Amino acid sequence: MTTTTVSLQDAVLEAAAHLYVWALKDIPQDLRDALAAALERETSVTGIRVLETINRNVQIADDQNNLVCQDTGIAVYYCRVGEGFPLHPARIYEALKAGTERATVEHPLRSNTVHTLTRENTGPNVGYRVPIVHWDFVPDWDGLFVKCVPKGSGSENMTFLKMLVPADGVAGIKRFVLESIVGAGGKPCPPGIVGIGLGGSADYAMHLAKEAIARPIGTRNPDPLVAQLEDELYDLLNETGIGPMGLGGDVTVLQCHIEHADTHMTLNPVAVNYQCWAARRASAHIAADGTTDYDREA
Amino acid sequence: MAQHEVTFPITDAAEILKLRAGDEVVVQGHIIGIRDRTQIRIFDEGQEPPMNLSGAFLLHTAPGVRKLGPGRYEKVCIGTTTSARMVRFTEGLGAQYGVRAICGKGGFPDEAIEPMQRLGMVYFAIVGGAAALETTQIEEIEEVAWEELMPECLWRFRVKDFGPLTVGIDAHGNSLYRDVQERAKKKLEELYARL
Numbered sequence: 001m002t003t004t005t006v007s008l009q010d011a012v013l014e015a016a017a018h019l020y021v022w023a024l025k026d027i028p029q030d031l032r033d034a035l036a037a038a039l040e041r042e043t044s045v046t047g048i049r050v051l052e053t054i055n056r057n058v059q060i061a062d063d064q065n066n067l068v069c070q071d072t073g074i075a076v077y078y079c080r081v082g083e084g085f086p087l088h089p090a091r092i093y094e095a096l097k098a099g100t101e102r103a104t105v106e107h108p109l110r111s112n113t114v115h116t117l118t119r120e121n122t123g124p125n126v127g128y129r130v131p132i133v134h135w136d137f138v139p140d141w142d143g144l145f146v147k148c149v150p151k152g153s154g155s156e157n158m159t160f161l162k163m164l165v166p167a168d169g170v171a172g173i174k175r176f177v178l179e180s181i182v183g184a185g186g187k188p189c190p191p192g193i194v195g196i197g198l199g200g201s202a203d204y205a206m207h208l209a210k211e212a213i214a215r216p217i218g219t220r221n222p223d224p225l226v227a228q229l230e231d232e233l234y235d236l237l238n239e240t241g242i243g244p245m246g247l248g249g250d251v252t253v254l255q256c257h258i259e260h261a262d263t264h265m266t267l268n269p270v271a272v273n274y275q276c277w278a279a280r281r282a283s284a285h286i287a288a289d290g291t292t293d294y295d296r297e298a
Numbered sequence: 299m300a301q302h303e304v305t306f307p308i309t310d311a312a313e314i315l316k317l318r319a320g321d322e323v324v325v326q327g328h329i330i331g332i333r334d335r336t337q338i339r340i341f342d343e344g345q346e347p348p349m350n351l352s353g354a355f356l357l358h359t360a361p362g363v364r365k366l367g368p369g370r371y372e373k374v375c376i377g378t379t380t381s382a383r384m385v386r387f388t389e390g391l392g393a394q395y396g397v398r399a400i401c402g403k404g405g406f407p408d409e410a411i412e413p414m415q416r417l418g419m420v421y422f423a424i425v426g427g428a429a430a431l432e433t434t435q436i437e438e439i440e441e442v443a444w445e446e447l448m449p450e451c452l453w454r455f456r457v458k459d460f461g462p463l464t465v466g467i468d469a470h471g472n473s474l475y476r477d478v479q480e481r482a483k484k485k486l487e488e489l490y491a492r493l
Contacts, residue, residue, distance in 0.1 A: 045299055046320060046464050046474070053425040053462060061430035070362050070377030070429035108374065110362035110449055119335070121448070154380045154404065154426060171493040178489060182482045185475060187380050187404035189426040236489055240482045245425060246405055247464055248478045278427040 011290035016099025019148035023282035024067045030217040038251040047249025069278045072109045073150030075100045075131035084142030147283040155276040158188035164268040180272045186246020189276035197271035200261035205269035208259035213275035307353035319472035324461040331359040331453030337387040348443045351395040358402035360449040377429025380404045392417035405475035421467035435460045
């Protein structure tokens with residue numbers, strides 16, 4: 001029994017180490033398709049120059065087995081844990097942390113994690129409460145799903161929250177998203193994914209915005225009313241003319257994803273979290289016996 | 299929109315004056331990597347940089363590297379960070395040290411336009427995130443100073459065909475970022491009216 005637990009913890013560690021590096025090197029096909037399509041529809045000289053360089057860069061990362069972007073981000077993992085998965089989340093967290101550290105040291109990857117006040121680098125991309133792990137628990141299942149989303153700081157710094165009032169309505173939500181993305185300009189490495197969290201509480205809206213950027217590109221919110229807002233905002237944002245890297249052009253965002261929750265009758269929170277064009281993510285399904293299937297597209 | 303090839307460090311200020319916002323530029327020669335902590339040390343802590351910055355091209359970067367030995371590093375992945383955080387150092391870099399070009403991603407706010415015009419400096423926009431490509435254009439890490447700030451040290455790189463870069467702010471008072479923001483703000487008024 002002890003042996004099984006240890007080996008399962010090793011399997012999760014192994015998966016975390018692999019996912020972190022894999023996400024940084026090999027971006028998903030849906031993103032590659034979106035970047036190619038962006039180049040097709042861009043008409044500005046600078047925008048075409050930027051998008052050609054981006055597409056060339058993705059190819060060079062493949063050819064040279066290098067990272068797409070030097071910013072190895074802050075390590076974020078999303079876990080869905082089955083109720084029957086035979087490793088406690090406390091141990092899953094240990095394994096994710098050890099895997100992040102191992103990937104950083106062995107590759108080696110640039111270490112970004114610092115103490116938030118002293119700014120001293122902690123070394124291997126882990127630290128107090130880092131990596132950041134989000135949890136969901138699933139009944140009647142004995143597996144574990146892990147998605148690694150290394151989040152770059154250029155886009156994370158372009159994060160916005162506004163506690164609108166109910167009377168601001170949907171028009172107020174659209175207005176806040178528009179002013180946020182125009183204000184961000186070229187800083188978050190556009191064209192990327194605009195993640196929006198609506199409802200819940202202040203912190204939960206931000207959590208939902210982050211979940212939204214981690215979705216495969218172009219997936220739609222299952223609620224048709226929300227999906228329609230995703231489409232409307234996508235069109236509006238691409239009318240702003242911010243363009244690739246903020247140098248002007250037709251393509252400002254690749255996609256707009258919204259996650260929502262019901263909220264208090266007097267709340268109308270809107271959170272915006274930007275994901276750069278190099279929208280890194282990689283996932284694994286780990287079975288109760290430790291068998292791991294990597295998933296490029298989840 | 300013209301295309302240029304410029305070798306750094308430059309000795310002739312006219313090299314900078316011929317560049318116009320929107321032009322495409324490829325860079326040869328030597329460039330210097332610098333970041334937040336490096337500039338905080340120079341300007342806020344008053345320490346003289348142990349490298350000559352006259353005529354220099356500065357790159358906003360914190361490279362991913364592998365240590366080979368004392369003071370010796372090889373590249374792993376070198377890319378560029380967001381410039382806007384470091385705009386307040388522009389005046390000092392140009393006036394005190396003779397820096398002629400600053401390269402980063404995402405642009406400089408409008409406060410950089412006047413000192414860049416007065417001091418004969420340009421801002422080059424690189425494609426943020428395109429680090430795999432950028433790494434192939436950096437031939438060698440020739441020198442590292444202030445290693446204790448790793449990875450935010452002062453780095454000297456030899457480059458070949460570094461780019462393509464876009465002149466984001468020129469030495470004539472033009473800024474693509476200001477133009478794009480002005481047009482976007484007008485557009486927003488029109489979009490708000492439709493909501």
